[in-house]
Amino acid sequence: MKYKILHIVGGMGKGGTETMLMNIYRKIDRNKIQFDFLYTTNEETYYDKEIKKLGGNILRIDSLNIFKINKMGNQIYDCINRNGPYQAIHAHTLFNCGIAMRAAKKSGVDIRISHSHTTADNEVGLARKIYISLMRKLILDNSTNLLACSDLAGEYLFGAENIKSDKYTMFPNLISYENIIDVNYGDVEKFKIENKLQEDNLIIGHIGTFKESKNQKFLLKIVKVLKERNKDVKLLLVGDGSMRDELENMCKDLDISDRVIFTGTRDDIDVILNSMDVFVFPSTFEGLGLVLLEAQTAGLPCVVSEAIQPEADLQLGLFSKLNLSDGAEFWANKIIEIYGKKETDKQKILDAFDKQGYSTEKCISKLLSIYKID
Known part of the structure; x- marks a missing residue:
């Protein structure tokens, strides 16, 4: 018997949640377990080809809509019944999880999981508040399990009182850290040569979708400060998104285009992380910040905003948490202070993963x- 798990997602682009799911899918026994993915987009996304190669199916419904709850629920219900039976339905769509959970319960699926990956979103207004109230009730009434990447993310989706219930579990995000630990330093040198990175450069880095919550604009202001202080700074901006043109124009306005390298979306994150000196993550809100675990795996000192959850700190002495209100000058000072303080003891890093519960074996187990799979 092969167990089938249906993950409900917006799509499988190269974000933190999606990467975590792929890290799990690559490592489970796929002769025994199959992951299917239900999208709310018709667009092709980053991991589609790999999902199919690994034996998973991609199912699609219309985009989730606040005004079409019943229609969306019926589409999810039909997908479950056409493509199941499923051992579990695992939803990752924030408050929209409520629609999926009700449909899964109606379909008779025994294990119904709502999973929170963030501590906030950008939508506001009365209609949104009403929707949140309704969806939270559907989530709590119809989920058998409530998962979150941090307790604060759990509080945001489920309510503070509900992370004390027996249904709730803080589920550590899983990253594929082996490649980062055992990186090919020949590839690192090649990357540096290709991007004209010099030995005396202060190479700061950031990985994330180019959107408001990731706050790359603040990062560019820090680069401006460092340049004005005659620091030979280079910023590696890894990723892409709707704000790319705006960020490139801001670089021109700040006269730092020569200091910022837009790498685009990359597969060689292990190489890029090992090319950096300091990792900077000034998010205005964040569930956990999966990439921060990857950055610490590379031994990078990290400067992060107050929005970053304590669960992201591997307790290696690499975390510096600052307030965004401190301003770009203060952040620049901290970057200068921790420059050159990488952690080079690989066994110490591996031990930290195990101690914090982030090891591959512990997460998958x-x-x-x-999922109630032996």
Whole structure:
């Protein structure tokens, strides 16, 4: 018997949640377990080809809509019944999880999981508040399990009182850290040569979708400060998104275009991280910040905003948490202070993963236990 799990997502682009799901899918016994993915987009996304290669199916419904709850629920219900039976339905769509959970319960699926990956979103207004109230009730009434990447993310989706319930589990995000630890330093040198990165450069880095919540504009202001102080700074901006043109124009306005390298979306994150000196993550809100675990795997000192959850700190002495209100000058000072303070003891890093519960074996074992798969 092959167990089938249906993950409900917006799409499988190269974000933190999606990368975590792929890290799990690559490592589970796929002769025993199959992951299917239900999208709310018709667009092709980053991991589509790999999902199919690994034996998973991609299913699609219309985009989730606040005014079409019943229609969306019926589409999810039909997908479950056409493509199941499923051992579990695992939803990752924030408050829209409520629609999926009700449909899964109606379909008779025994294990119904709502999973929170963030502590906030950008939508506001009365209609949104009403929707949140309705969806939270659907989530709580119809989910058998409530998962979150941090307790604050759990509070945001489920309510503070509900992270004390037996249904709730803090589920550590899983990253594929082996390649980062055992990086090919020949590839690192090649990357540096290709991007004209010099030995005396202060190379700061950031990985994330180019959107308001990731706050790359603040990062560019920091680069401006460092340049004005005659620091030979280079910023690696890894990723892409709707704000790319705006960020490139801001670089021109700040006269730092020569200091910022837009790498685009990359597969060689292990190489790029090992090319950096300091990792900077000034998000205005964040569930956990999966990439921060990857940055610490590379031994990078990290400067992060107050929005970053404590669960992201591997307790290696690499975390510097600052307030965004401190301003770009203060952040620049901290970057200068921690420059050159990488952690080079690989065994110490691996031990930290195990101690914090982020090891591959522990994460997969915990998830399979939730799915009730021996």
